[in-house]
Amino acid sequence: MSVLALPDKALRTAVRELPENALAANRQAALARFLERGFPTTRLEDWKYTDLTSIADISQRWLESGAPTATAASVSGRVEEIRAVVGIDWIVIGNGAIVDGTHIAGSEGLSIATFSELKHAPGYEHPLADLNAALLPDGLHIHVHAHSHHDRPLGLLFVDGADSQPGVTQTRVFIELDEGSQAQFVEYHASIGEADHYANSVVELSLAKGASADYVRIQARDGGHTQTHRTAISLQASSTIRYSGFDLGGRLVRNDLDIDIGGKEATVLVGGLYIAGDGQHIDNHVRIDHRVGPARSEQEFRGILGGRCRCVWNGKAIVQPGADGTDAEQSNHNLLLSERAEIDAKPELEIYADEVKCSHGTTVGQIDDAALFYLRSRGLDKQDAMRALTRAFGASIVSHSPIAAVADHLTEIVERRLTALTEDSDA
């Protein structure tokens, strides 16, 4: 089979059985596009290292079992856990359905509504975004009003459950920051359950002139679950995005971060940390398109890999003709704790303008034996020493994460992952 397709008929039925709302026509259009192209395959350069066959398989089994939607109740335990440790306002999207939190819309300077209420048809053409649009019950639209400043972070909790049957969920959020507004967001991906699960989500952020957003994405899915996630951020003049992404869970994870710089003096600061252990595959593709200059983008991704796992980082900066004064930096550093861990790191620069400052650096290394011995010679056991060194490796990303309200939780879940990883590495 040369394309990764889903059975036409079952997919059409699943789309037809979604709740009837203003998105119906758009679903059909997206469905037609998806049916034509199917899932991206490894023959595409961008997907060379990430094979979606198992995701197509989960989706197919889900369709065959009648495309069930797990109930929101099945995830409520996980929701409460997260609420208990991160005390911010959460909008909960459970199994793709907006469950809770839209009451926050009452806050001054902030409106929250569904796509169907606003008759907002999700755009953004990509096979996975099309699949998302085709199967999307409804989306969430967050509107930050001009010149309003929000100090309290708004949480978006994407939580999925798959207990007995394979599950597939689609989540979509559109965040619009009007001129001069400031806001903070925490996007949290979690899942529970023994059955296979595939989550496909799209988040779009649009920053108007002078707007500024701090954004933390935490992906802490259960070990057996899969996701494809696409974030598209567009920036107008003098706007700023500080974005940090943390991938700490999941079996097969692909994130695409697409950033479009369409205004002068825009600033993009991206940090990323992925921690992968046995059996995990985590792929981060970042593309920053400097259409206008002067503007600055900086991205630093770090990876800690143990066991038999594979991670992919592809960071691409494009400087379009005329985007003079662009300053683009990208770096990716990886720490391999095992010989079976594999990293495919690729920085790419496409420069079509003259006055630009671009740099990139990629490193792959192991634990420094001299440092390990030094710590052990002071009485730290091997695992504590390993954990201190791996923690230090990821520290720049964790400590620069822009939202204080999740800092402690982040530190804790990173620590938990490092503990698991350094335990494994002895084996």
Add this chain to the structure above:
Amino acid sequence: MLEIKDLKASTGDTPILNGVSLSVKAGEVHAIMGPNGSGKSTLAQVIAGHDDYAVTGGSVEYKGRDLLELEPEERARDGIFLGFQYPVEIPGVNNAYLLKAALNAKRKHHGLDEIDAFEFLKLAKEKMVLLGMDPKFLNRGVNEGFSGGEKKRNEILQMAMLEPDLAILDETDSGLDIDALKAVAHGINSLRSPDRAIVLVTHYQRLLDYVEPDVVHVLSAGRILRSGDKSLALELEEKGYDWVKEAANA
């Protein structure tokens, strides 16, 4: 306290120690001198448990137990401290964390509770004053960007905090100006006690003016060629190592 008998060690296929015997009793200070490349650091590292070196013969007993079967961290917790000739820079792991983790590992080994945060800070600051170190070094990465002298002082700080039974200080005096040397010597002297032993690896008589050794050994080509009292160090300073080698070959 430490009984080394006919110790042979190599790295890869290269023998470095060719039969070292050394007996250090509690309360003693020993100095090991010898030309570059003679195996002084290797001896120190083997005692601390570095796995770059394979022990190919002989034995090492510490407090009556076979030292060689212990992991490096077990040796440390049981009171062995190695002051590195080249202390390792560990960016991102801060000094305070290391000191505290090291101290607690040792306390746990001895069945004690973890030190509380306040006590720890008080103790660390006290020791830093003693060594003429700025307390802000606590919050820096371990040896990260430290000058040569600062690294050596930091080793002595760790030693002062951990109060080892056996301290092996590998060229802790190299590259120190006179003030730093005095501070380091002061740190070493305040550790001296009838229950503890100290082994100083050094090239220079200088440190020995401040910390008086009971026994001086000359190590050359992986063997101890000569042992004597502190006057041996003075003789070496005067006549160089060749004199010992010639005397040994004769």
